[in-house]
Amino acid sequence: MVTDAELQEAYDIAKWGPTSMNIQPFRVVFLRSLEAKERLKPALKPGNVELSVDPSSPCRTR
Numbered sequence: 001m002v003t004d005a006e007l008q009e010a011y012d013i014a015k016w017g018p019t020s021m022n023i024q025p026f027r028v029v030f031l032r033s034l035e036a037k038e039r040l041k042p043a044l045k046p047g048n049v050e051l052s053v054d055p056s057s058p059c060r061t062r
Contacts, residue, residue, distance in 0.1 A: 007030050015026055031037050041049055 011028060014028070017026075019026065029040070031040060037052055040052065044052055
């Protein structure tokens, strides 16, 4: 499990990263429960739904 301190550290590092012409907003959502992931599902693109709700992996990438 990822700790609050680890999430804060990752956020603090990532927020300084470049974006497209430095004008893209940086939006992050940390989900800690399967219920929260289920609530997010309707907002996801179909190809990301399976990856996002896999309980065995808190963070998956393609």
